[in-house]
Amino acid sequence: MQDHKISFTGTEDYIASKELQNSVNVAVALGRPLLIKGEPGTGKTMLAQSIADGLGKKLLIWNIKSTTKAKDGLYIYDTVQRLYDSQFGDHDVSDIRHYIKMGRLGEAFLASVQVVLLIDEIDKADLEFPNDLLWELDVMNFNIPETGETVHARHRPIVVITSNAEKELPDAFLRRCIFHYIAFPDAAMMSDIIAVHYPDLEQKLLDEALAAFYWLRGIGSLQKKPSTSELLDWVQALTVGGISPEQIGEELPFLGVLLKKDHDFTTVLQRLHNEGAQAKPASRFPHLR
Amino acid sequence: MFINFFYLLKAYGVPVTITEWMMLTEALALGMAHSSLTGFYHLGRAVLVKSETHYDRYDLAFYSYFQGIETPVELTEKVLQWLEKALPPRYISPEERQKFQEWDLDELRRQLEQRLKEQDGEHHGGSNWIGTGGTSPFGHSGYHPAGIRIGGEAVNQSAVQVAAQRNFRGFRTDTTIGVRQFEVALRKLRQLSSKEEGPREELDLDETVQETGNKGGLLQLVWTRGRKNMVKVALVMDSGGSMDPYMRICSQLFTAMNRSSHFKDLRFFFFHNCIYQHLYQEPSCSLSSAIRTDDFLRMLSPDYKLIVLGDASMAPSELTMPGGSIDWSYSNDEPGIAWLQRIKNHFDHAVWLNPIPAHFWARVTGNYTIAKIRSIFPMYELTVEGLEGAIKKLKVRQ
Structure with missing residues (x-):
């Protein structure tokens, strides 16, 4: 049975730490949903894309909003459409199946091959939302009372769930998940990540x-710490702007790319001013070299 | 032998359950730990721990459980040479695994030493000698649930060392606090309205279909009431001098409460050291902002959730004696404790948050009054965890 084991090792454009790869593989092997948490900008959503690419599977994305109900992911019974059709009598409204549309989870169940299903930002929805999905994710089927049909998953989808910890998730839900917290990348990993996006970057500038x-x-x-995506934008701005490496530490050019709040802006400029030009950021962190 | 690890995790405050433990066993059977302690560390964390705030506790438990397992260097080197040629990993059925469960660490070590004495060369497969791919508890790439891994795949650090680093210390909820974390905790404080009250402003599809059918296809819209959070909160804060050291944390809670827009109503009141016949609407506790405590009780119906925030530390006389107030100019006919009891009795739900960490309650100078007040109010420390506990208390029916 070891031979059939699929294993995720990251993809060219997504660097996954060894631990993360492990968690993904555990989740895939056990057929459990993988719950991903982490600071904004650590690539939670990108991970699902990368798993899909890495394992050669199709990705379905279910974006959760504050109004999303668990049932929306299974199927939608378009009663209003049916109502309208019945008023004019130009459609056959006797067959309810015409008005049943599959949601993302339903689609994933009905797919002819195994897919990767991303349930993005699950914490945006109502507190009870995850609990409402427990049964479907556990036994991988659901019933449509309107037609009396039961939809079974042909292939158990690989479920990736992301959360920004806006709401606490219910314990019963957590018990069934594999959990991974993506820590903010350290300098070494960050330079790998940047190298993926800007392979020709000058070492000194980096x-x-x-x-x-x-x-x-x-x-x-x-108030808001800059994240990976902002760093990537900044590096691009620095290259396009033709900034020399020496200027970076002294002047922090294009600071607006990294900082988004007025308060942070003044704090940083004050810091920079106080500590003076003799203490460039690079020399403050010699261990990064 | 691992079952003790389960209980140790629980003892360290990681909320593990049987479901997760079974999942771990399943994963181990699939060889997901790669027969290494590091693999086991990551696997266990992914399966058993469901919040980054518990990572640190997991690390501590892991460290205390496995710290003795690291094999001495000289022993490893000798054995490593035997292990270089590896067999493919072997699958072990649950029944087979059962046999190995009883082994404990000391027994294992003793046997390893003994076998080292007896064995004189390489060995692969099989179930006894130190080698690869077999079920002997000693070696690598094999499977033994209670085994000691010697060498094997290259890892920079042993799992025990990783655990000992405690990289996730910063995420503990009982130490780190910020406005945002308070807000997240406060969001749990909600109770949805019943269908009995509030305006009808949502379209009730099922009823509309039913009614329209009844009217022979003529569209009849039926409206229903939406569900809203009905929680009303009153926060009563101590703004006395002994609270100064906790100003920062109190103001964070205050900000978080203020920002929480999901309460139906939110009121703030202040007092100085202890509550008597007046409460104040401003932190300065100036006379002009005073309202009578009786009026406060009349104004707020018992279904308000009361949160008192204070260090509960004062001179015993301030709490138990008439005229005991710290202000000379203020005279109270009834002791503070009577007022506290009255307030507690008025509200269906009331808790006391104390910025002093709980393990100091019995030792600080105010321990007498803290104990007294705890006998009236359920008291929680002012940390995210304490607040969550308090919110649970506020939600249960009494």
């Missing part, structure tokens, strides 16, 4: 940018 970035993140009083 070092300086990283040093400045982690120096910024180290400032405790920031």
Whole structure:
């Protein structure tokens, strides 16, 4: 049985830590949903895409909003359409099946091959939402009372669930998941990530940018810490702007790309001013070299 | 032998359940731990721990359970040479596994040493000698639920070392606090309205279909009431001098409460050290903002959830004696404790949050009054965890 084991090792454009790969493989092997948490910008949503690419499967995305109900993911019975049709009598309204549309989970169940299903930002929905999905994710089937049909999963989809911890998830739901917390990447991993996006980046520029970035993140009083995606934008801005590596630590050019709040802006500029030019971020973090 | 690890995790405050433990057993049977302690560390964490706030506890439990397991270096090197040629991993059925469950660590170590003495060369497969791919408890790539891994796949750090680093210390809910975490905790404080009250403003599809059918196809819209959070909260805060050290954390809770838009009603009141016949609507506790405590009780119906925030530390006389108030100019005819009892009795749900960490309650100077007040109010420390406990208390029917 070991021979059939599929194993996820990350993809070219997505660097996954060894631990994360492990968690993905455990979840796939056990057929359990994989719950992913982590700081914004650590690539939670991207992971599902990467799993799909890495394992050569199709990805279905179910975006959760505050109004999403668990039933929406299974199927939608379009009563209003049926009502309208009945008023004009130009459609056959006697067959309810015409008005049943599959939701994302339903689609994943009915797919002819195994798919990866991403339930994105599950914590946005109502508190009871995850509990309402327990049965369907456990036994992989659901019933449509309107037609009396039961939909069985042809292939158990690989379910990836992301959460931003806006709401606590119910214990019963958590018990059935494999959990992984994506820690914020350290400098070494971050340079790998940047290398994936900008392979031709000058080493010196990368070092300086990283040093400045982690120096910024180290400032405790920031309201919103810059994340990976902002760093990537910043690196691009630095290259396009033709900034020399020496300038980065001294001036922090294009700071607006990294910081999004007025308060943070003033804090950082003040810090920079106080600590003076003699202490460039890079030299404050010699261990990053 | 691993079952003790389960109980140890529980003892360290990781909420593990049988479901998860069975899942772990299943994963082990599939060889997901790669027969290494590091593999087991990550597998166990993925399966058993469901919140980054518990990672640190898992690390601690793991460290305390497995810290003795690391094999001495000289022993490892000798054995490693025998292990270089590996067999493919072997699958073990649950029945077979059962036999190995009883082994304990000391027994294992003793046997390993003994076998090292007796064995003089490489060995692969089989179930006794140190080698690869077999079911002997000693070696690698094999399977033995109670085994000691010697070498095997290259890992930079042993799992025990990783655990000992406690990388996730920062995520503990009982130490780290921020406005946002308070907000998240506060969001749990809600109770949806019944279908009995409020305006009818949502379309009731099922009823509409039914009614329209009854009218012979003529569209009849039926409206129903939406469900809303009905929770009303009153926060009563101590703004006395002994609270100064906790100003920051109290203001964080205050901000979080203020930002929580999901309450039906939210009221703030203040007091100085202890509650007597007046409460104040401003933190300064100035006379101009005073309202009578009797009026406060009349104004707020018993279904308000009362949260008192204070260190509950004062001179015993302030709590138990008439005229005991810390303000010379203020004279109270009834002791503070009588007022506290009256307030507690008025509300269906009331809790006391104390910014002093719980393990100091019995030792700080105010321990007498803390104990007294705890006998009236259920008291929780002002941490995210304490707040969650308090919110649970506020939600249960009494």
